[in-house]
Each structure stands twice: as C-alpha cells, then as structure tokens.
Amino acid sequence: MTDVASTGPPRLPDLANLRDVGGLPTGDGRRTRSGRLLRSATPFYLDAAQAAVLADEVGVRLRIDLRSRGEVDGATSEHLAAVEHDVLHAPVRSGSSFAVDPTGEEGTGPVEVMTAHYLRFLEHSPDAFEAITRAVATPGRTPALVHCTLGKDRTGVTVALLLSAVGVTDEAIVADYARTEGQNVDLLDRLLGLPGYAERIAALPAEALGAQPATMTAFLAGLQATHGGAAGYLRSVGVEDAVLDALDRQLVEEER
Template sequence: MYDGALNFREVGGLPTADGRRRLRRGLLYRSGTPQLMSEEAARRMVEETGIRLVVDLRQEKEAAEEGQGGLAAAPHTRISAPFLVAAAQQAGSSVPVMQAVDPLVPHYLGYLPSSEDSILRLFRALADPATGPALLHCTAGKDRTGAAVMLVLDAVGIDRGAIVGDYVAGKDEIAAVFDTLIALPSYGERLAALPAEARTTERETAERYLVQLDLRFGGIRGWLRDHGFTADELRALEDTLTEDS
C-alpha cells in the first residue's frame, strides 16, 4: 500500500461485544517501524489516511538510533510512549530476552507494570477528539503494537473475537518483516535468538493474553481505574473511538 510501511493496516469497523456500536473507520492505524518509508510514501500515507498523531512505542534509544525515515518530513504530531518490559535486552540490541516456553503472553503482560506512564499517555491521547486519526507503531508491528491495540480495543468494549482477529490479521507478513529487520542495527541477527513462537501471531496467544488481563488486573478497565484513568476519560475514549452501528 505504502512502500516501506511494514505491517501497515487500518483497525476499524470492529463491533462491540453487545453489537450496538463499532470502532470508527479511518481513525486508528497500526504498523511496524516507518523508518524505511521514503518521504513521498510517507506524505502520501498521511494525506490519504489523514493521520495526524503518531504514537511511537519503541524505546527512546531505539527510536533515536533508527529514526522515522520519510515520516519525519510528513506533517504529524509524534508522541513517545515506550512499551518496556522488566526482562533484560540482548546486549547491544533492542531485542528483548524472552523465555523459551510461552514467550509472548508473559512478555505482553510485562508491559503493564513496566510502562504505566506510556500506557496512560497513549490512552489519554486517543481519548482526545481533537487528536484525529492516529498511527500506533513499534518495530515489527506485532508485539508492542499488538498488545497496545488489544488494550485499546478491549477498553472500549470491542468483541474479543474481533480483537483476536485483528491480532492475527498480519500473520502472513511477519516472516518478511523479520527478514527486513535483521538488516537493521538495533535488531540484526539477534532476532534469530528469539524462540520460534515469538515470530508468530497466533489466536491462542491473544486469547490467553485477554484472559490473563482479566485475572491479574481486572481487565484493562480495572487497570486504568487503578492507575487514575477516570470514568469521564473512559467515556471520552469510547465516544471518540466508537460510533453507533
């Protein structure tokens, strides 16, 4: 669609669990790193989608080293909201260390205690109706971005089957994305050290993640409430991101 935009897609039209509302179209997008985009491709993406906000979920050091590519020249507001985990990074790399068995669900759950400020910054930005269409991105567009999108969708009551469907939608692109990232200095061949399961987006991963959110935190709504996100802010988020079916 846009040359150099890894794993880019819109997240829109998904129904709420009660079927009465749906996620607004043209308001939420997700992708991997934009650093490989030319200025021409990035400007066309911004013009055609209306994206005004870019939420960068990468570590600050990682983002500084890798940059935004052509997107830096396109008109938008960028906010840094790094999703971090307690696990150490591989030496000299932004690639995390993941456990060999069941690497992804514990990894995703680790974002919540390690990235409180970033999660709240993300939610408050999306709750503002003046923000306009937003792009959430990390590097591969599957883990930090995948977890962040699941949190947002669950917070506004999107049907969990639809949430899981969005998580797996980019599955066929992941191998090519990882092949591309191996050539980048922040990731390189250290990606090969990740367990095979860490290079997939399976339904069962998203399903268990959502269940564990409920069990450990009372769901993302419970987590938000416990961290000072008010009922008025949650209503604003719902009003901004969803509409009547």
C-alpha cells in the same frame, strides 16, 4: 466467520503490517469507527511519497511510537518527520530482556511465555498506557497510528488494550492480532541490516516472531484475571472514567 475490520488504508509497500482497526464489533452491537486508530510496523523505510500519503491521504494526526529511545535514535524516517503532525513517544517495556529469556521457565510453552511477556508490559509501562489512552481519547488527535518495530507485540498489546476498553469483543481483538502472522517477512530481512537488530532477531525463538491467536486469547484472560479487564487496568494507572468515555466516543460509532 470471525469478524475483522474490512476497511483499510492504501497499501504502502514500505510500511509493513499497516491496517485500520475500524469495523470491529463491540459487545453491545456497535462497531469501531474507521479512520480513527491504525497500527503498523516501523515507518522507518517510508520514502517521501509514501510518507506524504500517510500524512495527507490517510490523514494521520498522531503517531504513537512504542519503541525505546535507542530504537528510535537508530531508525527514524526523515521523510515522515518532514510531514507528520504530532508524535507521542511512549516506550512500552517488559522489564526483562526478551532476547535473553524468551523460552521462559522450564516446562512452559511458547504461548505461556509470550503471554507472560505481554502481561509484563502492563506492569512496567503504566505511564505509557495512560498517556496513549489520553491522547487517543482527545478530539482532533485521530487518526492515530500506533507502531513499534514489527507491529506485533507492543503494538498488539496496546491496540488490544484500547479496543477492549471500549468493549470490542475478545474474538475480534484476537482475530485482528492474528492478521499480523506472516506480514513481516520482508521487514525482518531489512531489519537484519540495521546495527544491533541482527543479534536481537537471531536470539529469538521462532515462536516469538509469530502471532498465534492463543497468545492474545491468553493475554486477554490474564488481563481480566489480574485487573478486571482493560478498563480496570487503565483506571488503576490513573485514567479517569471521563477519559474512558471520551475514548469510547472517539473509537466507537454511536448506537443506531
């Protein structure tokens, strides 16, 4: 059986795809710490009670918002803003309109197209990934919640990058990514009611709304081939080894 995180935060009905990535195995036999890094879809729909649970019971110290400024301006939770501690706005972009060319070049399949899309995030968002890594590596800024809109593509790549940088196995990263499959059905229905989202969602092929394990497997292989892995990529965008060591201390348990 594939090893995935077994612990998790309380279920919040209006925060789709929420989970803790603690408990994942590293290649050297350790585990990621619970209560340090969480991921989710947009928190826009949280009511006051749920926002308070996220801030106080879950204890989120930093919310990392990967959405564009336009997305943020159109969908921000006033309830969460009233209680949250800190926010890092770090837009992750692919450099092309996903809604226009999600089917890619002629002859390519959905996995290849999604993988190329994910690799473009690395190319076009170096400052965002550097800032995110530094923030999560800083003592006192976790638990950190990473999210975009669906909590699948931008969030999936960001979380995979952080986990891979501290040595989490590819198998565990892929299994965590695949947990998103089927998590956002109700959220998609809600997003269709927001200005601009109906057109964008309607333009996407069905494959773009899923979380196929093969996509994350191919992304991690591409990351290794192009940058020598997550740590190599982060070094290339300005993250020092001391910060990577701090990230490891923040996210991974000490050896027993």
